[in-house]
Amino acid sequence: MAQIYSDPLLKSLKRQFAIVFALVVREMTTRYGNKFGGYMWAVLDPVLTIAILTTVFSGIAHVPPLGRSFTLFFSTGYALFYMYRSTSEQVSSAVEANRALLNYPVVRPYDAIIGRVLLQVATLFVVNLLLFGGLYLVVPFEQIDLAPILLASVIAITLGAGVGAANIVWFHLSSTYQQVWGIINRPAFIVSGVFFLPESIPHPFQDYLLWNPLVHIIGLFRTGFYPTYRAGFVDMPYIVGLAIFSIVFGLFLVWLFDAELREPK
């Protein structure tokens, strides 16, 4: 047994785990200030957005595209969009936000990335639990199917982490790109199917829309809440492949540009 513990690989893995754990604890206490109340904002962001969407759209239309509750329809769309968006944002700033800590030779850019992803997964878990738990009290859903819900969440978070990791490098190399990225991603919210179904979009535009992986992932997520909804347009190989490709490519870029990332911008 002693031999197993002196295995250098296992030992360095344990060290790496300890470093990531330290970063997670540190970010937990600093991210929203030192007070627990700060965490409210992680929950309030989706809740307020959904409330606004519900108020505005229930004034325009009489029934939502699916079911009878506007709140449930927008929640299932926005919760998933938020998982992707917040993960990609948190990861893309992971290295810059922890730059001072890179002065410790034991801390590598990868540790900051892994730490942020773990903290984000934990935060999103709590946020979604509160969001859908609260929602259940207001509009009880008939039945839910956890498999597509969890699968869609994992795909969205993986895609977000991959896009964020690649953006660590691109943002570091070009602040122009960072500006441009911010601008072209602003309408992402509108074209991701948060407040409509892709089935309702006329033909040539529907094809363009289906290039957006979030449309597929939101469709998959909704099948878990609406037992009769089929979402036949969901292309599983496309979204799974894209998520895996993005995380591998993103981490590869971080590895390739390790030397550049360690220098200040």
Add this chain to the structure above:
Amino acid sequence: MIRLDRVTKSFRLKGETRYIAKDVSFTVPRGDSIGLLGRNGAGKSTLLRLIAGTIKPTSGRIIRLANVSFPLGFQGSFNGSLTGEQNVRFVARIYGHDTEELVDYVQDFAELGKSYYTPVKSYSSGMKARLAFGVSMGIDFDYYLVDEITAVGDSNFKKKCKRVFEEKLQNSDIIMVSHSNASLKDYCTTGIVLEDGSLTYFANIDDAIKMHDENMARR
């Protein structure tokens, strides 16, 4: 042991490539403490960070068969909204050090009293420096990296720092950037002089100081 193997470090400034080190190879055996000398902007601090591994050489590699410290008294990583104790806890965790032991050690060493448990943003610069020096002294390293020794606190505290640091150097070595010949002679046995991108190693610190003084007199 630390070995530099054909290390080149350059950076571009206004379209011009400048070299800190060009195809440099040398080995630092355990037991030697090195002083880094050179004029302002020669790249001493960059070389120190290369040796620490916080930045990477442009080409070549650096092999460290030793536990190298972060810069002595480094305080840039302290998060202002965390207390002194929480910041110490963080460093203990990343170095796999017993957290309670380091927390107690620094509490005793830094003499911060109740402030130890208040956010670092309320500290004076002297308090921050004492906390940082305490952290550096609380963890054992094979090599301590020092970018200019700066005296901390009142004269009693200074004496304590010097005594504890010298105790540490019984088992550890030091790689030090300094402009003070006195502290170089105090702490270092060997020396490296950086001048115009070339790097000269001296087995005796006195020779290194002599060469550096000649360089300074020349230009």
